[in-house]
Every structure is written in structure tokens, then in C-alpha cells.
Amino acid sequence: MKHYLLSIQQPGGGPAAPEVLEPIMRDVEAFNDELRAAGAWVFAGGLHDPASATVVRVRGDEVLVTDGPYAEGKEHVGGLSIIAAPDLDAALEWGRKLARATTLPVEVRPFQGEPGDHLS
Amino acid sequence: MNARAEIERVFREEYGRAVAVLVRRFGDIDAAEEAVQEAFTAALRRWPVEGPPPGPAGWIITTAVNRAVDRHRRESSRDDRHARAALLHTRDEPAEEGPVRDDRLRLLFTCCHPALAPAARVALTLRLLGGLTTAQIARAFLVPEPTMAQRLVRAKNKIRDARIPYRVPREADLPDRLRSVLAVVYLIFTEGHTASSGDRLGREDLCAEAIRLARLLVGLMPDEPEVLGLLALLLLTESRRAARTGPDGGPVPLADQDRTHWDRGLVAEGQDLVRRCLRRGRPGPYQVQAAINAVHGDAPDAAGTDWRQILQLYDLLLALDPSPVVALNRAVAVAEVDGPQAALSLVDALGGDRAPNRVMDRYHVYHAVRADLLRRLGRDAEAARAYEAAAARTQNAAERAFLQRRRQELLRAR
Numbered sequence: 001m002k003h004y005l006l007s008i009q010q011p012g013g014g015p016a017a018p019e020v021l022e023p024i025m026r027d028v029e030a031f032n033d034e035l036r037a038a039g040a041w042v043f044a045g046g047l048h049d050p051a052s053a054t055v056v057r058v059r060g061d062e063v064l065v066t067d068g069p070y071a072e073g074k075e076h077v078g079g080l081s082i083i084a085a086p087d088l089d090a091a092l093e094w095g096r097k098l099a100r101a102t103t104l105p106v107e108v109r110p111f112q113g114e115p116g117d118h119l120s
Numbered sequence: 121m122n123a124r125a126e127i128e129r130v131f132r133e134e135y136g137r138a139v140a141v142l143v144r145r146f147g148d149i150d151a152a153e154e155a156v157q158e159a160f161t162a163a164l165r166r167w168p169v170e171g172p173p174p175g176p177a178g179w180i181i182t183t184a185v186n187r188a189v190d191r192h193r194r195e196s197s198r199d200d201r202h203a204r205a206a207l208l209h210t211r212d213e214p215a216e217e218g219p220v221r222d223d224r225l226r227l228l229f230t231c232c233h234p235a236l237a238p239a240a241r242v243a244l245t246l247r248l249l250g251g252l253t254t255a256q257i258a259r260a261f262l263v264p265e266p267t268m269a270q271r272l273v274r275a276k277n278k279i280r281d282a283r284i285p286y287r288v289p290r291e292a293d294l295p296d297r298l299r300s301v302l303a304v305v306y307l308i309f310t311e312g313h314t315a316s317s318g319d320r321l322g323r324e325d326l327c328a329e330a331i332r333l334a335r336l337l338v339g340l341m342p343d344e345p346e347v348l349g350l351l352a353l354l355l356l357t358e359s360r361r362a363a364r365t366g367p368d369g370g371p372v373p374l375a376d377q378d379r380t381h382w383d384r385g386l387v388a389e390g391q392d393l394v395r396r397c398l399r400r401g402r403p404g405p406y407q408v409q410a411a412i413n414a415v416h417g418d419a420p421d422a423a424g425t426d427w428r429q430i431l432q433l434y435d436l437l438l439a440l441d442p443s444p445v446v447a448l449n450r451a452v453a454v455a456e457v458d459g460p461q462a463a464l465s466l467v468d469a470l471g472g473d474r475a476p477n478r479v480m481d482r483y484h485v486y487h488a489v490r491a492d493l494l495r496r497l498g499r500d501a502e503a504a505r506a507y508e509a510a511a512a513r514t515q516n517a518a519e520r521a522f523l524q525r526r527r528q529e530l531l532r533a534r
């Protein structure tokens with residue numbers, strides 16, 4: 001098994017209207033249920049808007065705290081899911097399902113090492 | 121046969137199989153390549169002295185496996201974790217259903233995985249299954265060698281890190297994944313057939329390599345009609361090689377080719393494959409393109425070609441693959457059946473400002489086809505402008521010279 005990060009690529013322009021969002025959230029919940037039933041669920045969560053972000057960085061001996069996201073982009077990570085899958089084909093199958101549920105592009109990226117190396 | 125020639129023959133025929141077997145055994149592409157290369161180096165040293173072994177291919181694989189085992193043992197004891205991390209994923213592979221698959225088929229599907237960039241799929245396939253060196257692949261694709269080396273390293277790292285599986289995809293995914301494999305083989309062939317840029321019209325090595333890969337695929341998946349269709353298409357196209365280049369190195373259009381220079385053996389083999397695959401009743405784009413080329417193979421000359429049948433096949437192809445490039449090729453057949461005016465109306469509808477993204481405007485063949493139709497309609501000034509547009513849009517020097525010559529002939533005739 002290997003861990004993969006599925007990150008949901010959200011376009012800018014604020015949250016979708018509730019009537020759009022509601023069926024999506026239902027589909028995402030069903031996706032998470034399916035992951036759990038398959039024993040592939042590791043972690044999942046949605047993120048607040050990038051405007052809620054704070055950046056912490058080291059400058060010499062000091063640690064600076066600044067408002068805002070680290071990088072302004074047209075897209076940002078709107079939420080993420082960490083899954084366990086035997087190989088990329090299996091991970092891409094989950095990625096396809098999440099993209100369908102969220103209607104948004106999903107980046108599938110492998111974690112380094114084996115699952116036993118982290119979260120143990 | 122002397123030992124050196126024998127080693128070269130075994131290299132051409134068995135390199136891919138040896139790498140494929142070792143990748144499955146050791147789960148590491150770099151280690152497999154290294155071990156197989158070491159085995160061939162050992163053969164170069166020993167076969168001229170001792171004579172080639174009775175089973176040369178088996179000797180290479182056994183020698184390579186022994187080298188890899190030695191190396192694996194050394195490295196595992198030195199840095200077990202690192203060696204483990206380098207393992208390509210083969211352990212959790214589910215038990216395969218159906219007939220035992222050749223390792224080369226696994227390797228092909230890994231090399232042509234859609235998670236890799238198309239250019240990387242082509243390079244990996246040529247390197248791992250064709251045994252071409254990085255320098256040879258870089259030359260064939262006209263990129264600097266370090267660029268090609270980096271492309272290969274990145275692709276191999278992604279296979280390892282993202283754990284791209286080493287197996288033949290399950291039945292449900294097979295059509296999609298096979299399409300990607302066939303596209304890679306076709307791309308290798310077309311790159312050799314008409315170099316997309318540079319001076320020479322063809323790079324025969326790539327064509328030969330693509331045909332070898334297509335033959336291999338036919339051997340491994342004899343029940344897939346599109347696989348047969350692809351091989352047929354490559355063979356029928358290849359049959360015209362000697363006739364498609366003039367004495368000055370420029371291209372000779374199909375209508376003007378000396379058909380006595382077509383390779384009749386390849387035509388017959390291609391036509392036989394077309395009949396075999398079409399009997400399955402599952403037509404696909406490669407089969408239909410092959411069938412179109414098979415009809416050309418039957419014709420004594422351009423005028424004696426069964427253009428109605430070709431047009432019917434293009435109708436089918438357009439239904440399977442409704443792309444503007446197919447529509448453009450169909451218009452060429454329409455010109456032969458219904459005349460150049462009917463064809464020009466179709467061609468003009470594809471280009472110009474109405475077309476999405478103006479993709480046809482950038483395509484030199486679109487302008488060359490228009491130029492030819494305008495010339496046949498006696499609209500010489502417009503034809504000359506279209507030839508000029510076509511010449512400006514091709515990167516291939518031989519093709520550009522041909523288009524410019526056509527334009528000058530028109531201007532002289534006025």
C-alpha cells in the first residue's frame with residue numbers, strides 16, 4: 001500500500017451558491033463513505049478560503065507572521081483527501097470519483113515512503 | 121555468422137524482453153537496464169572467443185539476472201531501506217486472470233501509461249523495448265541529449281515514486297490504455313516517416329522500430345483488431361517508401377508516384393492483415409485508415425483508384441474520429457469523386473475564421489490541399505498564395521522546397 005494526496009483544485013471567486021454546493025457535499029460524503037468501506041480512507045477535510053490563511057516564516061533569528069496565503073493564484077487547494085492505494089491506477093480511480101463528486105480538477109500525488117513510515 | 125553480428129541480432133530482438141523480465145524480477149527499471157547492458161558487454165567479451173551459446177537469448181537473460189542478483193545483494197546489505205524504496209511496485213499485484221502475459225506487454229503498458237507525458241512515453245518505449253540509446257533517441261527527436269536524458273530520468277522516477285503499476289490493465293480499462301500504446305507506436309512511425317522538422321524527409325530507423333513494436337504487439341495481442349489495423353497501416357505506408365521521395369530528396373505525392381517502386385510484399389502483407397481485422401466486425405480508426413491504404417495498393421495508378429470505396433471508408437472514419445484532419449483527408453477523396461469545386465467548399469468550411477481556434481490555419485497540409493484544389497480549378501493566383509501559406513507553416517525543409525517549387529511552376533505558367 002501507498003498513501004496518495006488527492007487535492008481539490010478550487011477556482012477563485014468565492015464559494016458556490018448553497019443550491020450548487022449542497023448536492024456536491026452530498027456526493028463528497030458518499031465518496032468518503034465509499035473510501036471508508038473499502039478501507040482506503042486515511043484523512044479528508046475541506047479548507048476555508050485562502051483569505052483565512054496566515055503565513056509563518058523564519059528570517060534569521062526572527063519568526064515573521066503575515067496575513068494571507070503564501071502564494072496568490074487563480075486556483076487554490078479547496079480541500080484534500082489522503083487515501084491508501086496499492087498503486088497509481090487504484091489511486092487514479094479514487095481521483096476520478098472525487099473529481100466527479102466535486103466537479104473540480106483533482107491532483108493525485110504520492111507520499112514519500114511507505115504508509116508505515118508515517119501516521120503510525 | 122560471426123559472433124559480433126550474432127550479438128547485434130540478439131540485441132535487436134531480445135533486448136526488450138530481457139529488460140521486461142528483469143523489471144518484473146527486480147522491480148527496478150534502472151537496475152534491469154544496467155544488468156542487461158552488462159550481460160551484452162559480457163557477450164561481446166566471451167562470444168568471439170568461446171563462440172555464441174546454443175540459446176543466446178536465454179544466456180543473456182540468465183547472465184543479466186545473475187548480475188542483478190549480485191548487485192541487489194550488495195546493495196541490500198549496504199542500505200536496505202534505500203534498496204527497498206527503489207523497488208517498483210510489483211508485489212501487491214493481484215493474481216492475473218486469463219492467459220499468462222508476456223513481460224514485454226507489461227512493460228509497454230507501463231511505458232505508455234497516461235500519467236506520463238506523451239513525449240516521455242515515446243522515449244521510454246524506444247529506450248526500454250527498442251534498446252535505443254539516449255543519444256539515438258535525442259537525435260531522432262532533434263532535442264539535445266541532456267534534455268532527452270532528463271526526460272527519461274523524470275519518467276522513470278515518476279514510475280517509481282507514484283507507483284505506476286507493472287501489469288496489463290484489467291479488461292475494463294484495456295480499450296483506453298491500449299489506445300495510448302497504439303498512439304505511441306504510431307507516433308514513432310510518423311516521426312520517422314515525415315520528420316516534423318529538419319532537413320531529411322524520413323528517419324527510417326524510427327519507422328523500422330515502430331513496425332517491430334507493432335509486430336510485437338500483434339504477437340502479444342492477436343485478438344485486438346486495432347492492433348492488426350495499426351500494423352497493416354504501417355506496412356502499407358512503408359510499402360511506398362522508395363516511391364515517395366524524388367531524386368532531389370523532395371516528397372512525391374501519391375498521384376505522381378511510380379507504383380512499380382512500391383514494395384509488393386509489404387502491400388500484400390498489409391492487405392492480408394486488413395482483411396483479417398475487418399472480418400472481426402469491430403472497426404476502429406487504424407483499421408479503416410489501413411483499409412484506405414489497402415485500396416490504394418490495388419490501384420494501377422491514381423486514375424484507376426476506386427475513389428468511391430475510399431470515400432465510403434472516409435465516411436466511416438469520420439464517424440469514428442470526427443476530427444478536422446480526417447474531414448480534410450475526406451475532402452481529398454471528394455475531389456476525385458465529385459470534383460475539386462465540391463471538395464474546396466468542404467475545405468473552406470473547415471478553415472477560416474469560423475473554425476474553432478483556427479487550428480486548420482496553422483496546419484500546413486490544410487493550405488497544401490487548398491492550393492492543389494485551387495490549381496485544378498484554374499484559380500492560379502489564389503493557389504500560389506495557398507502554396508506560400510503551406511510552405512511558411514511546415515518545419516520540414518524537403519516539404520517546404522516541394523511546396524515552393526509547386527508555387528513557382530504556377531507563377532511561371534501564367
